[in-house]
Amino acid sequence: MITVNRYRCGYCGACVGACPQNAIDLIETFIEIDSNCNNCSICTKVCPMGALELVKDEE
Amino acid sequence: MKSEYDVIVVGGGPAGSLAARTAAQQGLEVLLIEKRQEIGDPVRCAEGVGKVGLAEYMDPDPNWICADIKKARIFSPDGTMIDISEKMAGNEVGYVLERKIFDRAVAKTAARAGAEVQVKTQATGLILEDGVVTGIRGKQRGNDFEARAKVVVGADGVESKVGRWAGINTTLKLKDVETCAQFLMTDIDIVPDSCDFYLGSKYAPGGYVWVFPKGKREANVGMGMLGSHYKGKHPIQYIRDFADWKFPEGKILETVVGAVPVSGMLPRLSTGGLVLVGDAGHVSDPITGGGIINGMASGRIAGHVIAECIKGGDVSAKALSKYDRLAREELGKSLDKNYKIKEVVTRVSDNTMNVVAHSLQGVEFENFTIPKLVKEIVTRNPGVIKELAGLI
Ligand SMILES: Cc1cc2nc3c(=O)[nH]c(=O)nc-3n(C[C@H](O)[C@H](O)[C@H](O)COP(=O)(O)OP(=O)(O)OC[C@H]3O[C@@H](n4cnc5c(N)ncnc54)[C@H](O)[C@@H]3O)c2cc1C
Ligand code: SF4
Ligand code: SF4
Numbered sequence: 001m002i003t004v005n006r007y008r009c010g011y012c013g014a015c016v017g018a019c020p021q022n023a024i025d026l027i028e029t030f031i032e033i034d035s036n037c038n039n040c041s042i043c044t045k046v047c048p049m050g051a052l053e054l055v056k057d058e059e
Numbered sequence: 060m061k062s063e064y065d066v067i068v069v070g071g072g073p074a075g076s077l078a079a080r081t082a083a084q085q086g087l088e089v090l091l092i093e094k095r096q097e098i099g100d101p102v103r104c105a106e107g108v109g110k111v112g113l114a115e116y117m118d119p120d121p122n123w124i125c126a127d128i129k130k131a132r133i134f135s136p137d138g139t140m141i142d143i144s145e146k147m148a149g150n151e152v153g154y155v156l157e158r159k160i161f162d163r164a165v166a167k168t169a170a171r172a173g174a175e176v177q178v179k180t181q182a183t184g185l186i187l188e189d190g191v192v193t194g195i196r197g198k199q200r201g202n203d204f205e206a207r208a209k210v211v212v213g214a215d216g217v218e219s220k221v222g223r224w225a226g227i228n229t230t231l232k233l234k235d236v237e238t239c240a241q242f243l244m245t246d247i248d249i250v251p252d253s254c255d256f257y258l259g260s261k262y263a264p265g266g267y268v269w270v271f272p273k274g275k276r277e278a279n280v281g282m283g284m285l286g287s288h289y290k291g292k293h294p295i296q297y298i299r300d301f302a303d304w305k306f307p308e309g310k311i312l313e314t315v316v317g318a319v320p321v322s323g324m325l326p327r328l329s330t331g332g333l334v335l336v337g338d339a340g341h342v343s344d345p346i347t348g349g350g351i352i353n354g355m356a357s358g359r360i361a362g363h364v365i366a367e368c369i370k371g372g373d374v375s376a377k378a379l380s381k382y383d384r385l386a387r388e389e390l391g392k393s394l395d396k397n398y399k400i401k402e403v404v405t406r407v408s409d410n411t412m413n414v415v416a417h418s419l420q421g422v423e424f425e426n427f428t429i430p431k432l433v434k435e436i437v438t439r440n441p442g443v444i445k446e447l448a449g450l451i
Contacts, residue, residue, distance in 0.1 A: 010315075012318065013218040017217040017236065018318070022223050022230070027181065046236055046286040048239055048293055048294040049240070
């Protein structure tokens with residue numbers, strides 16, 4: 001899954017525009033990622049701040 | 060807020076405000092919504108605009124102009140400078156704005172023209188009937204609402220969800236998105252009337268660093284790179300390194316991050332009951348990432364076409380496609396051309412950039428334009444033609 005470091009995020013919306021699943025929403029200063037995310041990790045590459053990270057799901 | 064309008068514009072940036080203003084001036088009932096609680100803030104921009112382009116849409120006002128720019132200087136990776144002075148820089152010469160204030164001023168012109176403006180109001184979806192957009196679903200200060208409109212304008216910037224809700228694929232590929240970070244720095248030594256650009260893979264792989272003055276000793280110092288050039292280092296780290304090298308004494312007043320579409324105009328900007336303007340339609344320039352003026356241009360065209368369609372009682376995909384046609388006529392050609400140039404120049408090696416910069420020493424650019432520069436480069440550097448082949 002994708003984790004958001006909210007202390008690092010600059011709430012710019014870059015990840016929202018690049019997400020092929022349209023799974024991200026930016027509300028004021030808050031990023032939300034919904035269940036449509038398929039862990040493609042594109043958002044982690046486009047984030048200017050490095051606030052997004054793909055981490056292994058815990059089973 | 061009412062439950063029905065002629066036009067609902069989603070997004071209170073320059074593109075949305077121009078669409079709202081133009082439609083309201085044509086006598087339509089317009090609602091302009093912005094999800095943030097303040098129009099214009101936080102800023103996601105280096106704030107440079109051409110004077111000629113700006114004057115088409117707003118009368119210059121010292122309240123939102125920080126600096127008057129007379130020239131540009133480009134530095135190759137080894138530090139060789141190409142100086143482009145006012146006479147030669149043509150349209151590129153301009154202002155550095157204070158967008159917090161500018162964006163509000165543009166929104167104000169929409170409000171004065173009669174548009175209703177609502178902030179902290181987010182579109183969360185579209186109402187579609189038989190594939191035609193007939194309104195929006197939204198949230199205002201935590202409460203859900205629905206509002207109908209004959210035409211919805213997606214002016215939601217680089218996030219661009221409105222188009223996707225209507226079935227237009229606006230998703231940005233990594234090679235077509237410029238991801239950026241910038242500091243507003245103060246107490247630094249700069250040339251206050253020059254916009255400076257630094258090229259090279261050290262500080263801006265597949266992009267450039269900019270220093271845009273906002274005062275005598277103050278500037279937007281930022282960088283942008285293509286998402287496809289990401290190799291483990293994010294824009295914020297690159298600009299940190301550049302700032303440490305170039306302005307070690309500088310103080311940072313603001314951090315700005317964001318992204319610009321550099322894909323060239325979307326193949327389709329409208330469908331039944333919906334048009335996309337500004338960054339949402341990818342009308343920003345693929346080389347410079349500049350999108351303020353093009354955004355306003357597209358907003359104005361959209362406003363006129365929408366008014367015509369509503370008055371004619373036909374907001375079908377076919378009727379609204381007139382907007383596509385006119386936007387392509389006004390903006391499409393140069394965007395297509397610049398996209399092709401971008402595809403080549405973002406792959407040029409540091410060494411080639413240096414060779415080219417050396418060859419241009421002492422060249423006078425009369426009425427400087429990008430195609431002219433390219434021609435000059437190619438004639439002077441037959442040796443690098445292979446690398447630059449796509450430009451010719
Ligand atoms: C770092 C950086 C530097 C740049 N430098 C320059 C420059 O020097 N010169 C230049 O011309 N351009 C520059 N640009 C590009 C420029 O900022 C954009 O092209 C321009 O802002 C586009 O205007 P717009 O109105 O289309 O979108 P925006 O200005 O992005 O406005 C979109 C608005 O829509 C709102 N919104 C989004 N979704 C919703 C929703 N669902 N409901 C309601 N509201 C919503 C957003 O909050 C936002 O306020 C730069 C961009 C970046 C990131
Ligand atoms: S791209 Fe990064 S900084 Fe920008 S909103 Fe997404 S997580 Fe935050
Ligand atoms: S990992 Fe892919 S699908 Fe998931 S939020 Fe990021 S870009 Fe979207």
